[in-house]
Amino acid sequence: xxxxxxxxxxxxxxxxxLAVIASADEPYTGYxxxxxxxxxxxxxxxxxxxxxxxxxxxxxTLSEPSDMYIDKENNLFYIxxxxxxxxxxxxxxxxxxxxxxxxxxxxxxxxxxSKSTIKKTTFxxxxxxxxxxxxxxxxxxxxxxxxxxxxxxxxxxxxxEMEYVRPSSDVYDAQVxxxxxKVTVDSAFNVYVVVPSITQGTVQFSADGTFNGYYGANRVxxxxxxxxxxxxxxxxxxxxxxKMRKNVAIEISNIDIDEExxxxxxxxSRTSDTDILKKLNPAGTNIFTNLGYDQYTFGDYxxxxxxxxxxxxxxxxxxxxxxxxxxxxxxxxxxxxxxxDECDLLFIFGxxxxxxxxxxxxxxxxxxxxxxxxxDSRKNNITIxxxxxxxxxxxxxxxxxxxxxxxxxxxxxxxxxxRDGNYWLAYIGLGNAYxxxxxxxxxxxxxxxxxxxxxxxxxxxxxxxxxRANFTWMLIIVLVIILGxxxxxxxxxxxxxxxxxxxx
Amino acid sequence: xxxxxDLPAWKWPFYVARHPFEGYDDLRWKKxxxxxxxxVIVALFFIISVAQAxxxxxxxxxxYVKVFNIIPYFSSSVxxxxxxxxxxxxxxTLFDGEGTxxxxxxVSAYALVPYLITQVICIIASNxxxxxxxxxxxxxxxxxxxxxxxxxxxxMKTVHQYSIPKTLVAILFTIVAMVIILFLAxxxxxxxxxxFVFGYSIYTELMYRFSI
Numbered sequence: 001x002x003x004x005x006x007x008x009x010x011x012x013x014x015x016x017x018l019a020v021i022a023s024a025d026e027p028y029t030g031y032x033x034x035x036x037x038x039x040x041x042x043x044x045x046x047x048x049x050x051x052x053x054x055x056x057x058x059x060x061t062l063s064e065p066s067d068m069y070i071d072k073e074n075n076l077f078y079i080x081x082x083x084x085x086x087x088x089x090x091x092x093x094x095x096x097x098x099x100x101x102x103x104x105x106x107x108x109x110x111x112x113x114s115k116s117t118i119k120k121t122t123f124x125x126x127x128x129x130x131x132x133x134x135x136x137x138x139x140x141x142x143x144x145x146x147x148x149x150x151x152x153x154x155x156x157x158x159x160x161e162m163e164y165v166r167p168s169s170d171v172y173d174a175q176v177x178x179x180x181x182k183v184t185v186d187s188a189f190n191v192y193v194v195v196p197s198i199t200q201g202t203v204q205f206s207a208d209g210t211f212n213g214y215y216g217a218n219r220v221x222x223x224x225x226x227x228x229x230x231x232x233x234x235x236x237x238x239x240x241x242x243k244m245r246k247n248v249a250i251e252i253s254n255i256d257i258d259e260e261x262x263x264x265x266x267x268x269s270r271t272s273d274t275d276i277l278k279k280l281n282p283a284g285t286n287i288f289t290n291l292g293y294d295q296y297t298f299g300d301y302x303x304x305x306x307x308x309x310x311x312x313x314x315x316x317x318x319x320x321x322x323x324x325x326x327x328x329x330x331x332x333x334x335x336x337x338x339x340x341d342e343c344d345l346l347f348i349f350g351x352x353x354x355x356x357x358x359x360x361x362x363x364x365x366x367x368x369x370x371x372x373x374x375x376d377s378r379k380n381n382i383t384i385x386x387x388x389x390x391x392x393x394x395x396x397x398x399x400x401x402x403x404x405x406x407x408x409x410x411x412x413x414x415x416x417x418x419r420d421g422n423y424w425l426a427y428i429g430l431g432n433a434y435x436x437x438x439x440x441x442x443x444x445x446x447x448x449x450x451x452x453x454x455x456x457x458x459x460x461x462x463x464x465x466x467x468r469a470n471f472t473w474m475l476i477i478v479l480v481i482i483l484g485x486x487x488x489x490x491x492x493x494x495x496x497x498x499x500x501x502x503x504x
Numbered sequence: 505x506x507x508x509x510d511l512p513a514w515k516w517p518f519y520v521a522r523h524p525f526e527g528y529d530d531l532r533w534k535k536x537x538x539x540x541x542x543x544v545i546v547a548l549f550f551i552i553s554v555a556q557a558x559x560x561x562x563x564x565x566x567x568y569v570k571v572f573n574i575i576p577y578f579s580s581s582v583x584x585x586x587x588x589x590x591x592x593x594x595x596x597t598l599f600d601g602e603g604t605x606x607x608x609x610x611v612s613a614y615a616l617v618p619y620l621i622t623q624v625i626c627i628i629a630s631n632x633x634x635x636x637x638x639x640x641x642x643x644x645x646x647x648x649x650x651x652x653x654x655x656x657x658x659x660m661k662t663v664h665q666y667s668i669p670k671t672l673v674a675i676l677f678t679i680v681a682m683v684i685i686l687f688l689a690x691x692x693x694x695x696x697x698x699x700f701v702f703g704y705s706i707y708t709e710l711m712y713r714f715s716i
Contacts, residue, residue, distance in 0.1 A: 036568060448562055449569075455562055456635045463632070 027355035028335075031348055034424050035450055037301045043420045045338065045347030045391030046372055048357035053381040054081075058096035059088050064377040066127045066363045067144075067182065072322070073133050079375070079382070080129045080143070085122060087129065087143065092368070105152065108159040121160070124148045128182035132189070142191060144180035151180050151193055151205075164191055167203070167211030178203075184255045184263065186282075192263060194255050199248040201284070202255060202265065216265055216280045218249035221272040249275075258320040262287070266318040270332060273297065276315055277328065277343075293343040299330045321367040323399060329374065334359035336372060336385070340398055344425055347391060350374065350383075357383060370395070390419055394426075401429055406436040424450050431458065440465060513538035517545060517614040524654050528611060528662035537606060542613035549616055550581040552623050561630040564641060584682075588612060591681035592660070596674055601664030611663045615655035622648025 030044035054062040063083030070077055070092065079088040086103035105121050124147025133139045140161060142153050151164040166178035180203075182194040189207035192215060201217035220226055226247050233241055253268035263280045276298045278286040288294045299313025317329040324341035334352040339345055349372075351358045361378040370387040387395065397412035413429040420426075431446030431454050440462035447455035467474070509530055511519055516536040520527035531537070554577045557567040589612055593605045603611075622644045629641055661671040 036570065038570070452563060452635070459563070460634055463634075 027353055027357045028349060028351040032423065033301055033345055034422065039301070040422045042422060043390045044349060044388055045394065046349040046385040047388055049371070049384045049386035051356055051381045051383045052094045054088070056096070057088060057090055057094060057099045059099055059101050062088070062380040065375045065380065065382070066377055067129050068364045068366045068373055068375055068382070069129045069131055070366050070368045071131045071139065072368060074139060076131070078129045078131060078141070080126045082125050082127050085124055085126065087123070087126060102158060105154050105158050105160050108161060111160070128180065128194070130183050130185050132185045134189070142183045142185055144183040144193065146179045146181060149178050149180070151183050151191060162209055164193065164205045164209055169211045171213060172211060182254050184257045186257060186263070187261055192255055194252050196251055199251045202252055216252065216263065216278065216284045218252060218267055218275040220247050220249045221274040254317045256318045256320055258324065259322060264318045264320055264326065266315045266328065268314045268316045268331060270312055270314045273312060277318065277326070288343065296343050298328055299337060300333060316362065317365045319365050319367050323395065325367065327365050327367045327372060329362050329365040331362055334362050336365055336374060341402070346394060346425065349385060359383070390416070397426070397429055401432065406433040409433060428454055435461070509534055511536065513541050517541065517617045520614050521617045521655065524658050528659050531611070532662055537610040539606060539610065542610045545613040545616055545620070546582055546585055548620055549585065550578060552620050553577050553581045556623060556627055559627050563633070563635055564630040564638065585612070587682045587685050588678065591685055592674070592678045595678055595681050596664050599674065601666070601674070603663035607663050611659035612656065615652055615659045618651035618655065619648045
């Protein structure tokens with residue numbers, strides 16, 4: 001008996017110590033949202049690989065790093081070290097040998113005398129960074145130098161090629177300041193600047209520095225107040241309308257561009273759910289609207305209601321990787337949300353806290369080659385997340401699926417379900433695979449309570465096939481029913497006649 | 505009015521549904537009220553409202569299936585109906601209505617028949633139709649509701665021998681009366697719950713005292 005007790009004790013201790021190891025693995029629990037919008041536990045798609053601080057890079061402590069950019073062609077990693085008024089340039093392996101600091105720029109010869117005599121200029125609170133290589137292989141670096149109220153564009157020799165400053169055009173409101181926060185550049189070298197004080201969209205410059213206008217404005221969140229104002233505007237006089245409180249859209253908070261040249265904007269708002277994530281075509285219209293994705297909830301579904309307002313996730317940064325996956329960074333919860341290019345939620349990772357893999361004040365997210373980089377402006381470091389095996393399988397399945405190889409995607413999707421039976425995107429993937437094979441009944445099973453659109457498509461084909469297979473039987477049944485009704489009515493008529501005849 | 509009508513009790517609901525304007529006059533004349541039939545219709549009302557949540561096809565079904573609670577379906581069918589009858593009776597007896605509680609119960613139940621039939625059609629059709637064909641389902645749903653509303657007005661008019669404007673006013677105030685009844689019921693329930701909790705805590709307190 002004693003032996004047994006001792007055995008049980010050791011087993012319990014061993015079990016509990018195992019459990020401790022397992023739970024100490026990640027400081028956050030992976031979860032996902034099912035079709036009903038309920039959070040369900042899920043396997044982690046990303047785990048912490050390491051964190052990198054300024055000391056690791058050999059450049060001293062970072063101070064409020066607020067933006068990052070990965071130059072994939074030159075294997076360079078830029079960090080906007082805002083409070084230190086400098087840029088830190090390193091590579092993707094964060095090698096201290098390859099790390100250097102940019103804090104002083106020189107004016108090129110193309111600038112007028114007044115500027116080229118000063119020759120040197122420094123950054124003041126650089127909050128946004130972007131780099132683009134032209135066809136000749138010259139890389140231009142764009143920095144949103146918010147303290148100096150300019151976007152500065154310079155080459156690898158640290159010579160300024162262009163300065164984008166506050167437009168003097170009549171279109172730009174004279175009372176609005178120009179304090180660039182984020183910047184991105186398209187393939188024609190048009191510059192898109194996010195300015196927090198502007199609600200009409202991003203400020204667009206052409207390559208030569210002329211102000212082109214605003215690009216990609218948000219819509220106004222349709223609250224009850226806005227609708228009421230629309231009504232009063234019908235009645236009020238012009239003077240009264242002018243005195244009304246103006247309802248303006250919430251300003252864009254961050255911007256990114258994918259490899260096809262579509263621009264993504266996010267809006268950081270805890271109270272609004274309009275236009276949180278947009279994918280803009282060159283005309284500035286949101287192409288998610290036609291697809292219905294603009295109705296989706298981005299970030300966490302759960303809302304808190306406080307003093308008449310709903311508080312939700314605050315998406316402060318967006319990044320699109322080379323596979324088209326969209327990464328959203330939530331300032332409110334410190335989480336990263338990974339979506340497919342069709343806005344289907346893949347993985348959620350990160351969180352608030354002080355452990356590795358959690359954050360206190362996130363500022364930027366970048367993703368490249370199965371790794372996700374998140375900077376924290378209070379911890380002053382960068383956390384690198386590595387895709388797990390599970391995440392890799394999901395990624396592989398989605399890539400095959402997007403290429404139209406539905407049958408090839410079947411095997412990885414089945415593997416996903418073996419590891420996590422709650423992963424609902426796998427059911428949709430398998431449903432599509434069976435639908436593509438023409439096995440509509442199985443496709444219906446997979447789509448049931450997972451995807452209404454998929455179910456609709458599968459059911460359409462299923463119904464046609466069913467009718468084709470059973471048309472003869474259905475026709476016979478209908479004919480028998482009609483015949484039966486005719487006979488019944490004839491019999492009734494005769495009965496009635498007989499009755500009347502009997503009465504007479 | 506047809507005086508030669510001689511229908512079995514179960515046929516009356518269908519007869520009034522097919523004759524929305526004179527059917528209730530015939531019913532009143534022939535005293536076709538039957539509580540058993542009425543209760544069957546109310547029971548079907550409950551069953552069909554549950555079936556609508558459970559058997560509607562996936563493409564048209566928005567019911568949260570993870571948790572199924574039958575109480576809301578019961579209260580939104582049977583209790584609602586009984587409240588309607590009680591509210592209508594208590595209002596209309598004060599305003600020269602001729603209907604007894606039994607009569608009101610029967611004619612109101614009979615008026616539900618078109619709604620129930622179209623609901624069954626919708627539940628069946630929702631398993632065969634695509635999202636793009638949802639117009640058929642909505643058409644039948646609205647048709648059933650509109651038909652039942654017309655029947656209900658006709659029923660109230662006949663059973664109380666009111667004019668049409670008076671009927672409409674009576675229906676409006678019946679709804680107000682229903683709200684008041686439900687409010688009082690909820691209030692009563694909460695109070696009784698409080699009394700029960702009070703009594704129970706005294707009981708536990710005493711048990712603690714005497715057990716030591």
